[in-house]
Amino acid sequence: MTLIEKAPNYISNILSNSVLYGKKTILQLTYGYADLAKNYGINVIQAEVTNIDPVSQQVMLSTGARLGYDRLVLSPGIQFDVIPGLETVSAQTAIPHAWQAGAQTTNLRDQLNAMPAGGLFVLTIPAAPYRCPPGPYERACVVADYLKTYKPRSKVLILDENAAITAEKNNFTKAFNSIHAGVIEYRPASTVLSIDATNRILDTNWGPIKANVINAIPDQRAGKIVTTAGLNNATNGRFAGVDMLSYESTVSGAKSIHIIGDSSATTQAKAGHIANQEGKVCADAIVRSLMGQAPDLLPVTNSSCYTPITMETASWLSAVYAYDTLSKSMKVVGGSATESTYINKDQYEEMEKWFDNLMSETFA
Numbered sequence: 361m362t363l364i365e366k367a368p369n370y371i372s373n374i375l376s377n378s379v380l381y382g383k384k385t386i387l388q389l390t391y392g393y394a395d396l397a398k399n400y401g402i403n404v405i406q407a408e409v410t411n412i413d414p415v416s417q418q419v420m421l422s423t424g425a426r427l428g429y430d431r432l433v434l435s436p437g438i439q440f441d442v443i444p445g446l447e448t449v450s451a452q453t454a455i456p457h458a459w460q461a462g463a464q465t466t467n468l469r470d471q472l473n474a475m476p477a478g479g480l481f482v483l484t485i486p487a488a489p490y491r492c493p494p495g496p497y498e499r500a501c502v503v504a505d506y507l508k509t510y511k512p513r514s515k516v517l518i519l520d521e522n523a524a525i526t527a528e529k530n531n532f533t534k535a536f537n538s539i540h541a542g543v544i545e546y547r548p549a550s551t552v553l554s555i556d557a558t559n560r561i562l563d564t565n566w567g568p569i570k571a572n573v574i575n576a577i578p579d580q581r582a583g584k585i586v587t588t589a590g591l592n593n594a595t596n597g598r599f600a601g602v603d604m605l606s607y608e609s610t611v612s613g614a615k616s617i618h619i620i621g622d623s624s625a626t627t628q629a630k631a632g633h634i635a636n637q638e639g640k641v642c643a644d645a646i647v648r649s650l651m652g653q654a655p656d657l658l659p660v661t662n663s664s665c666y667t668p669i670t671m672e673t674a675s676w677l678s679a680v681y682a683y684d685t686l687s688k689s690m691k692v693v694g695g696s697a698t699e700s701t702y703i704n705k706d707q708y709e710e711m712e713k714w715f716d717n718l719m720s721e722t723f724a
């Protein structure tokens with residue numbers, strides 16, 4: 361088995377909001393690939409996959425090499441659309457999204473640290489589907505808590521393009537209206553037309569809004585290689601359609617190419633925990649297929665997500681998905697995800713254990 365990865369290390373987006381309030385560093389969220397090679401004999405190649413030839417079953421690499429495959433699994437994450445006004449690198453540095461952990465995250469942390477007391481932090485949320493549905497609301501909560509402590513009288517304004525909170529509605533409503541009342545203002549159905557990066561002014565359906573810090577999360581689509589290879593046949597060409605029994609592409613002619621994680625269009629949340637589960641269902645289907653067997657016809661997956669609501673407390677959201685043969689999709693068992701009824705310190709500690717388990721399993 362060969363793993364082709366363009367970056368030397370993996371920086372976890374999960375828990376990256378805690379870098380903003382100084383609880384974690386990027387280094388603490390960085391994982392290498394050496395243990396996968398050592399413990400499982402995986403051949404790790406550091407290169408970018410630049411194209412795929414589904415006919416000869418080969419991938420082209422940035423090194424110039426070509427590599428044949430029997431089965432190809434893609435999990436290239438997302439790429440971002442450009443918000444009008446943020447076309448240049450300097451504008452994207454002035455107005456970070458911090459939705460891909462790394463330099464963007466520390467940039468946003470530094471801007472938060474430099475914000476004056478009594479300032480305005482504006483967070484913009486794109487229309488669903490986007491990576492980590494509860495993530496932006498979580499960010500608003502921990503930023504509000506940080507501002508209450510270190511930058512008194514500051515405010516957080518959430519401009520959400522969606523008609524309502526897209527995940528964990530009860531806990532976030534409670535957080536916005538009670539725990540962070542007077543600090544967070546939530547405005548659904550918001551449209552950001554453009555952003556003036558130099559003067560930090562958003563042009564919106566509410567009129568112009570001037571802020572001290574703008575955290576603008578752009579619309580998202582599947583990782584670049586999915587589009588390059590023509591596998592973006594779902595969600596108006598934004599994501600990759602897959603058979604949810606095997607995660608094999610639904611593009612005709614793309615046999616033996618599987619897409620998991622945020623790049624795929626499934627009825628499950630775009631989340632790391634789900635990406636891990638999809639990897640397992642996909643691997644199982646590939647092993648069965650290599651033995652001439654059909655995939656498991658009733659796969660079950662689960663999504664768990666802990667959500668910091670303050671710098672010391674957390675809630676959680678969990679869902680079990682089961683394959684529905686009528687709609688040929690994964691459906692939430694019981695009709696809706698379950699939210700924790702508490703927001704407390706114990707759950708913040710459980711979150712750290714859940715994260716360590718997920719990462720140690722993923723990176724061997």
Ligand SMILES: Cc1cc2nc3c(=O)[nH]c(=O)nc-3n(C[C@H](O)[C@H](O)[C@H](O)COP(=O)(O)OP(=O)(O)OC[C@H]3O[C@@H](n4cnc5c(N)ncnc54)[C@H](O)[C@@H]3O)c2cc1C
Nearest residue numbers: 365366373374408409435436437492621622630631632633
């Ligand atoms: C602030 C924040 C908080 C989050 N919190 C949670 C949480 O609490 N729980 C949860 O479950 N999820 C959470 N998520 C979501 C989670 O991070 C993503 O769903 C998850 O990372 C998706 O995994 P992926 O493999 O699809 O993409 P990624 O994690 O982005 O991995 C893609 C990998 O592919 C590599 N790559 C891309 N293209 C190529 C190429 N052409 N050639 C070679 N390599 C390539 C990249 O370098 C990268 O390493 C959070 C996200 C954010 C932004």
